[in-house]
Amino acid sequence: MRTFKYGDEQIRTRDIMIAVPSMLIAIGIIIFPRELADKTIAADGWVSILFGGMIAILAVWLVTKLAASFPNQSFLSYASYLVTKPVAIVITFLFSVQGILLSAFEVRAISDISHQYLFDQTPIEVVALSFLLVVVYAVSGSRAGLFRLNSMFLPIIFLITTLLVFFSIVFINTDHLLPVFKTDAQGYVQGTIESTISFSGVGIGIFFFYISLVKKPEKAPAMAAFGMSWVVGLYIVVYLTCIAVFGENTTANIRFPLIELAKTIEIPGGFFERLDSVFFVIWIMAIFNTTALAFDVSVMALNSIFPKVDKLKIIFVLSPIVFFLAMIPNTYLEIGLFGRYVSYFGWGFVGVILIILWVMFKIKGAKQNEK
Amino acid sequence: MARSLFNRKKQNTQASQNKQQPQAAAGKNITKNLDSNLEEIKKLLGNPSDLVTRELMIGGLETRAAIIYINGLTDKDLINDNILKTIQLNMKQFESNVLEKIYQEVIAITDIKKSTTMDEVSSAILNGSTAFYLDEMDTVLLMGTSGGETRSIEEPSTESLIRGPKDGFVESIETNIALIRRDIRDPNLRFKQHEVGKRSKQKLVVSYVEGIVNQEIVDEIDRRLKTIDVDIVADSAYVEQWIEDSFLSIFPQIANTERPDRVSTALTQGKVAILVEGTPFVLLAPTALSETLQSMEDYNQRWVAATLQRTLRYFSAFIAVFLPGLYIALVSYHPGMIPSTLVFSIAASREGVPFPAAVEAVLMAATFEILHEAGIRLPKVIGQTVGIVGGLVIGEAAVSAGIVSPIMVIVTALTAIATFSVPSYSIAITFRILRFSLMIAAALLGLYGIIIVYIMVNIHLVNMKSIGVPYTAPFAPSFVSDWRDLIIRAPITKLIQRPIYLKPTDEQSKDTKPE
Numbered sequence: 001m002r003t004f005k006y007g008d009e010q011i012r013t014r015d016i017m018i019a020v021p022s023m024l025i026a027i028g029i030i031i032f033p034r035e036l037a038d039k040t041i042a043a044d045g046w047v048s049i050l051f052g053g054m055i056a057i058l059a060v061w062l063v064t065k066l067a068a069s070f071p072n073q074s075f076l077s078y079a080s081y082l083v084t085k086p087v088a089i090v091i092t093f094l095f096s097v098q099g100i101l102l103s104a105f106e107v108r109a110i111s112d113i114s115h116q117y118l119f120d121q122t123p124i125e126v127v128a129l130s131f132l133l134v135v136v137y138a139v140s141g142s143r144a145g146l147f148r149l150n151s152m153f154l155p156i157i158f159l160i161t162t163l164l165v166f167f168s169i170v171f172i173n174t175d176h177l178l179p180v181f182k183t184d185a186q187g188y189v190q191g192t193i194e195s196t197i198s199f200s201g202v203g204i205g206i207f208f209f210y211i212s213l214v215k216k217p218e219k220a221p222a223m224a225a226f227g228m229s230w231v232v233g234l235y236i237v238v239y240l241t242c243i244a245v246f247g248e249n250t251t252a253n254i255r256f257p258l259i260e261l262a263k264t265i266e267i268p269g270g271f272f273e274r275l276d277s278v279f280f281v282i283w284i285m286a287i288f289n290t291t292a293l294a295f296d297v298s299v300m301a302l303n304s305i306f307p308k309v310d311k312l313k314i315i316f317v318l319s320p321i322v323f324f325l326a327m328i329p330n331t332y333l334e335i336g337l338f339g340r341y342v343s344y345f346g347w348g349f350v351g352v353i354l355i356i357l358w359v360m361f362k363i364k365g366a367k368q369n370e371k
Numbered sequence: 372m373a374r375s376l377f378n379r380k381k382q383n384t385q386a387s388q389n390k391q392q393p394q395a396a397a398g399k400n401i402t403k404n405l406d407s408n409l410e411e412i413k414k415l416l417g418n419p420s421d422l423v424t425r426e427l428m429i430g431g432l433e434t435r436a437a438i439i440y441i442n443g444l445t446d447k448d449l450i451n452d453n454i455l456k457t458i459q460l461n462m463k464q465f466e467s468n469v470l471e472k473i474y475q476e477v478i479a480i481t482d483i484k485k486s487t488t489m490d491e492v493s494s495a496i497l498n499g500s501t502a503f504y505l506d507e508m509d510t511v512l513l514m515g516t517s518g519g520e521t522r523s524i525e526e527p528s529t530e531s532l533i534r535g536p537k538d539g540f541v542e543s544i545e546t547n548i549a550l551i552r553r554d555i556r557d558p559n560l561r562f563k564q565h566e567v568g569k570r571s572k573q574k575l576v577v578s579y580v581e582g583i584v585n586q587e588i589v590d591e592i593d594r595r596l597k598t599i600d601v602d603i604v605a606d607s608a609y610v611e612q613w614i615e616d617s618f619l620s621i622f623p624q625i626a627n628t629e630r631p632d633r634v635s636t637a638l639t640q641g642k643v644a645i646l647v648e649g650t651p652f653v654l655l656a657p658t659a660l661s662e663t664l665q666s667m668e669d670y671n672q673r674w675v676a677a678t679l680q681r682t683l684r685y686f687s688a689f690i691a692v693f694l695p696g697l698y699i700a701l702v703s704y705h706p707g708m709i710p711s712t713l714v715f716s717i718a719a720s721r722e723g724v725p726f727p728a729a730v731e732a733v734l735m736a737a738t739f740e741i742l743h744e745a746g747i748r749l750p751k752v753i754g755q756t757v758g759i760v761g762g763l764v765i766g767e768a769a770v771s772a773g774i775v776s777p778i779m780v781i782v783t784a785l786t787a788i789a790t791f792s793v794p795s796y797s798i799a800i801t802f803r804i805l806r807f808s809l810m811i812a813a814a815l816l817g818l819y820g821i822i823i824v825y826i827m828v829n830i831h832l833v834n835m836k837s838i839g840v841p842y843t844a845p846f847a848p849s850f851v852s853d854w855r856d857l858i859i860r861a862p863i864t865k866l867i868q869r870p871i872y873l874k875p876t877d878e879q880s881k882d883t884k885p886e
Binding site: 012014015114118119122126127130131134137138141142144145146147148149150151152153271272273274275277278281282284285288 | 704705707708709710711713816817818819820821822823826827829830833834841843846847848849
């Protein structure tokens with residue numbers, strides 16, 4: 001009975017606001033306190049996060065603003081208008097590749113962390129495959145359904161983080177936060193680059209595509225930027241808590257500071273000890289959101305290049321690719337490297353595309369909606 | 372899959388419309404001969420023993436006539452007093468047009484119509500009408516005399532409340548409609564009649580309040596009802612399963628209730644009720660997942676109490692679904708998460724239990740399900756025995772025999788109680804299915820398996836619709852103003868807006884303009 005379209009499949013601007021944090025909160029936030037603590041002194045990293053966050057907010061705003069200037073047009077159609085069709089096809093294809101790479105990284109990272117925190121005997125392949133299959137199931141459903149999933153999981157993510165920070169208060173050592181502003185300029189710059197990368201530019205690119213589903217996208221840029229500011233706020237709070245609890249040196253040497261934080265805290269009541277597993281398991285929802293959106297964008301991008309191919313066929317072709325890419329790295333160092341390349345590629349690519357498209361947009365101006 | 376089902380339905384309805392029903396007297400008209408008419412109708416109905424044929428002479432006229440009705444479907448006093456007596460005692464002289472005069476002047480029944488075809492007459496008789504034949508006339512009077520034994524209005528047995536109206540729906544659709552009408556005296560209240568069941572020819576009434584409901588929902592329900600192609604609708608569940616959006620889902624997509632107050636409230640919120648003749652269960656559509664955890668009681672208690680009750684229900688739904696799975700995951704995969712003192716006592720209690728936690732849990736859960744099933748089917752008297760036997764088996768014998776640990780008994784019992792605190796029986800069944808899948812997932816992949824299944828269930832839910840309305844509304848898509856009546860039940864004075872996820876035509880339920 002799919003003939004009935006009363007419950008419309010349109011995405012509202014509020015869904016975009018929720019999709020931004022859903023997309024950006026994933027593996028990055030688990031790892032980044034380590035990287036940042038390495039570059040800055042004491043709690044100074046928050047300045048870097050703030051700067052990095054501002055860059056990210058600006059990027060998100062630029063992406064959504066550009067996409068919203070062409071309401072209800074697919075990325076391929078307005079990119080073709082701005083930079084000729086062949087170039088647009090190449091860009092779209094690269095976006096698809098980027099989505100695949102990001103999905104593969106998330107799948108691999110999740111199996112790797114599960115291996116460390118949940119079970120050490122189950123083969124990584126089993127964990128990765130089961131996760132990937134769930135992602136495939138989600139992507140095969142309706143696109144509006146994905147956004148609904150975001151708004152169902154995101155409150156849980158924020159709730160668990162808030163609880164984590166709240167229960168950490170007991171363990172906070174304010175000495176760890178001092179001294180303030182002792183980092184030199186180079187440290188700040190490096191930290192800013194570090195946190196900007198952590199706000200995965202990969203994720204920002206998806207909004208080139210999703211804005212076309214929004215019926216009235218005028219407010220989308222503001223909403224997306226607002227959503228991005230939640231992420232920045234969350235990063236700052238998490239970073240400060242990590243530093244305050246562990247101190248700068250320890251944080252710089254823990255592999256997954258955020259999960260270790262969960263290990264440290266104690267929940268009164270005596271029902272649970274070692275919350276790291278619970279925390280990570282709930283965090284899987286956040287990682288799932290990111291992976292599903294990234295995968296969906298790859299599918300969407302390929303679908304716009306090959307409009308006649310069935311969505312399900314694309315999914316079934318892509319999922320083995322994602323799986324094999326995820327299985328390529330051998331050690332956790334290689335996984336880290338993989339993640340790094342994905343992020344560099346993401347930022348470089350999105351940055352370049354953003355600049356090119358905006359320049360062309362300024363030259364040619366917005367075209368009237370064709371539809 | 373769903374689409375192919377729909378196509379099948381469509382073809383079926385077309386097929387059934389094309390082929391004529393092979394019946395002896397179908398389409399025949401009434402003749403002018405009384406005897407042959409009576410013969411004909413008896414033949415058509417197979418001359419059943421409960422068919423009463425009374426031939427009589429009209430008083431004051433020397434004309435033969437007959438009345439036919441089915442014993443048991445009709446109100447005998449009505450036939451005797453208002454038809455037979457008035458005709459026999461008639462002293463007026465009619466020169467011409469006798470039937471018309473009798474129709475207008477003699478018979479003292481409001482619901483009366485004329486008919487000339489056998490089909491109409493026979494179906495009217497089967498509906499409890501009385502047919503009046505007059506010699507040398509090819510027209511028959513059909514008088515609405517349906518009556519007979521029905522159950523009186525009682526307190527509903529499935530949804531009992533501490534506080535609230537005590538009446539419940541019955542099997543008679545007229546009574547049920549009247550019960551709703553007594554609650555809503557709005558002239559915009561609509562009852563649209565359909566007929567379902569190829570053989571049973573039952574009445575089905577779609578009810579809604581025009582001006583509140585979204586017309587698209589009504590149209591869609593009408594369209595789906597027209598595809599129904601069954602012999603008999605023994606309960607509204609047939610209709611529910613036929614028109615629901617996804618028959619592969621384990622979640623109930625249409626609510627059912629025995630309570631008129633619940634139906635009336637839902638109608639004024641912009642929902643549609645479907646009443647089926649012969650069952651006290653009325654369907655309510657569209658529905659959302661969150662509504663399965665709500666009870667009418669919530670509105671009859673003050674808001675703080677109601678909010679706490681709802682929170683409690685969400686908590687018990689969580690226990691009902693997750694607890695055995697969590698137990699398996701924690702005990703067999705993540706014992707490190709349990710505080711050391713607790714883990715020692717669990718380990719001590721599991722000492723001597725030969726099975727792994729997963730087998731133990733499945734064993735106990737299955738035992739509970741069997742007990743539950745046995746308790747429902749058995750007569751009440753024997754049901755108590757089952758309770759005692761079950762209590763002994765679960766509580767004592769299994770533990771002392773060393774088959775299961777006492778902790779497992781606590782887990783099973785807690786899960787059982789939590790399942791019973793869920794107000795809707797249909798969602799409780801869903802929870803039981805989910806519980807088993809979570810137990811299997813936990814046995815295979817521990818906490819990771821649980822979250823994977825949880826995500827999968829969520830994916831399924833967000834893609835689901837109830838008559839086109841997202842099933843997870845108002846959580847996602849989020850309608851923040853509807854959250855006032857979700858987990859929190861805001862004070863009644865704040866609930867002035869109708870649920871907007873139903874996209875009602877008229878959103879305000881009260882006049883909020885400042886006076």
